[in-house]
Amino acid sequence: MTQHMEASRRLPLNRDRVLLAAVALADEVGIEALSMRRLAQELGVVPMALYKHVANKEELLDGMVDTIVGEIDPPVPDAHWKSAVRLRVLSARRALLRHPWARPVVETRTNTTPAVLEYMETFVGMFLAGGFSADLTHHVMHAIGSRMWGFTQEVFDDSARQNGTEQPSLTVEARAAVARQMAESHPNLFQIAMAAAHDDESVVGHGCDDQFEFEFALDLLLDGFQGLHERNWTSVG
Structure with a gap:
């Protein structure tokens, strides 16, 4: 060695x-x-x-993002647009999960490097090749947002745990007490919290299945895009 x-x-x-x-x-x-x-x-x-x-630390970080982008699989040739987009997004997600530091770096970049531009170019190209109008594709890109990079800002923010500042684990008794208090003070939130499968390693929200939630929202978006495309939707009234 x-x-x-x-x-x-x-x-x-x-x-x-x-x-x-x-x-x-x-x-x-x-x-x-x-x-x-x-x-x-x-x-x-x-x-x-x-x-x-x-030239400096910022250029180094830009280049590191380019390196991560290079790990994302290219679009699958001749695939249906929905499959192509889904596969590409999930490849981006795998790349970011391999490098836990990458998400905040991607979020804070102010320079659009050639590698990032090329990724965005080919990402847009998957929708255009699927017959989407430029108008619909424009709004699709707004809707999909950071999900194209394999992450999204979730409603149940767990950033403290991601940054290594999570609080010590609660005992079973303490968890039960918190649950009882939440059921009384916020019954709607408690109801949906108890309805989902749990994953202790989640970075979406404590107890949520990260991958399931990500793919659920992605598929919901793709189905919505497909419906708009099939109806020849346009933003012009």
């Missing part, structure tokens, strides 16, 4: 190698711990060597 690491460090430095190393380091230590100095140390170079390939 040591010989392999040493051999890797002797490879010529280039932009792709810098970005792949940055992604791997963020996977290991988290995005907050990623710095140019830490990355340089990982690559066995002085920090100034990195600036020949990325």
Whole structure:
């Protein structure tokens, strides 16, 4: 292993190698711990060597997003538009789940890089190839929003747990007490909370099945888009 690491460090430095190393380091230590100095140390170079390939930390993050986008499967040739979109979105979701730090980085990017533009171009192309009008596709893209990247902002926000600041687990007795209190104070929320399958590892809402909820909403959107398309919907009155 040591010989392999040493051999890797002797490879010529280039932009792709810098970005792949940055992604791997963020996977290991988290995005907050990623710095140019830490990355340089990982690559066995002085920090100034990195600036020949990325101008600053923001450009590094842009490039890391491009690397993640490169992991998303391309559109399936000759597939029905709905299948093509669904497969692509779920591929994007798998890519983000492999890199838990990627979502907040994607959300905070202000530069639209060529890789991101190309992804959006081909994403729009799946609807146009399916016979959607440019008008309907425009509104579809607004509706699908961040879901095209494999995530969405959920009504049951669990950002504290995602950021590693979740509160200690409650005892069974404490959970029961909370449930009783919620049933009395917020009966509607309690009713729907008790109606769904539970998944302790959810990042959507405590007890919700992440993947099921994501695919449920995605399929709901795709079915709605199909209905509008079949009715030749237009935003012009």
